[in-house]
Amino acid sequence: MSASYRWGIIGTGGIARAFAKGLSLLPEAKLVAVGSRTRAAADRFAQDFRVPRAHASYEDLAADPEVDIVYVATPHILHRENSLLALRHGKAVLCEKAFTINAAEAAEVFALARGKGLFVMEAMWTRFLPAIVKVREMLAAGAIGEPRWLQADFGFRAPFNPQSRIFAPELGGGALLDVGIYPVSLASMVFGRPTNISAKARLGSTGVDEQDAIILSHDGGALAALNACVTMTTPTEAVIAGEKGLLTIQAPFFRSRRISLGLNKLAGLSEKRMTRLRRAARMIPAVSRLRGRLEGRGGRSIRAPYPGNGLQYEAAEVMRCLHDGLTESPVMPWAETLAIMETMDAIRAQWGLVYPGEKR
Ligand SMILES: NC(=O)c1ccc[n+]([C@@H]2O[C@H](COP(=O)([O-])OP(=O)(O)OC[C@H]3O[C@@H](n4cnc5c(N)ncnc54)[C@H](OP(=O)(O)O)[C@@H]3O)[C@@H](O)[C@H]2O)c1
The missing domain is CATH 3.30.360.10 (Dihydrodipicolinate Reductase; domain 2)
Structure with a gap:
């Protein structure tokens, strides 16, 4: 894949840090921005992972024109809100598991992605x-x-x-x-x-x-x-x-x-x-x-x-799908994420x- 993709991360906790490490193994991925609820956490994360743009709000991260793909790494309860925010700003989204707290919320995220023709995927990395x-x-x-x-x-x-x-x-x-x-x-x-x-x-x-x-x-x-x-x-x-x-x-x-x-x-x-x-x-x-x-x-x-x-594999799938012009991954499709949420x-x-x- 020759294109390179610019990633931004929402949240600066444990999995955000692990993901940043995973992403660093992919030459086609550039981690360009991070967004946190606080300036201090955003700056600390940016310093630790050499991220050029640190935002003191999730809104600013989602609105950053330098970002192509947003990785949502907040607690489950915020996944719906954070994914919708990123989609409204025209970003592709990789959102941590559980994708949302229930199926109704997941359906809302997929509806917006469908309406906007944007990529979104549940970060079920194991797959x-x-x-x-x-x-x-x-x-x-x-x-x-x-x-x-x-x-x-x-x-x-x-x-x-x-x-x-x-x-x-x-x-x-x-x-x-x-x-x-x-x-x-x-x-x-x-x-x-x-x-x-x-x-x-x-x-x-x-x-x-x-x-x-x-x-x-x-x-x-x-x-x-x-x-x-x-x-x-x-x-x-x-x-x-x-x-x-x-x-x-x-x-x-x-x-x-x-x-x-x-x-x-x-x-x-x-x-x-x-x-x-x-x-x-x-x-x-x-x-x-x-x-x-x-x-x-x-x-x-x-x-x-x-x-x-191992977190690099799900990120590579997102970029492969974007490269191929897909809005969902055939390996982790929307209908299956929805069915999993319905089961839960x-x-x-x-x-x-x-x-x-x-x-x-
Ligand atoms: N794929 C995996 O292997 C894996 C492993 C662990 C977790 N996860 C998933 O990743 C998500 C985050 O888990 P984590 O372990 O990274 O959690 P964590 O260490 O607690 O970090 C969550 C981050 O979310 C932000 N946040 C926003 N509102 C918050 C609130 N009210 N309370 C706490 N944090 C809040 C914070 O970042 P700011 O303060 O910078 O805004 C915080 O650092 C969960 O959905 C979890 O299921 C996945």
């Missing part, structure tokens, strides 16, 4: 990593047969602070929108929109979901069992199984550098031979181990390394969790 690209290729090639089973979790222990964006309801806090979205998005990528949702949560003292257990069912009978939490560390592994085998996206699956493929070599064996093998496995440990291998446990490991923190709305509805001032 663009080499490991996940490989998973999509392997599933499409039928490596495990038809995927029917998915298990994924994302739990980490956040220090409890009722004012933080993780725990504060007024900032869109809770496990689902912050980390649960990763397994929900993975299930959407593999199976599409669920037909039935069953979800339980443990709501904490601030009223947001601290621990979630979600089961999604899909046309054709595929099931996904998903867990998320912000008070405990969990394995953070994802496994997708089909009749021919299973794919493991090794932990942490949302930034994995390795997957493994186990092929069920017993698939297709006659019932008679299976019975014989089962009997032998019960009696002889070596046969039992062999049976495990034949059933796909263990598996072939496939490396999917990448340089840096339906999950939260089962818990009675509504954010302050939320219109639905």
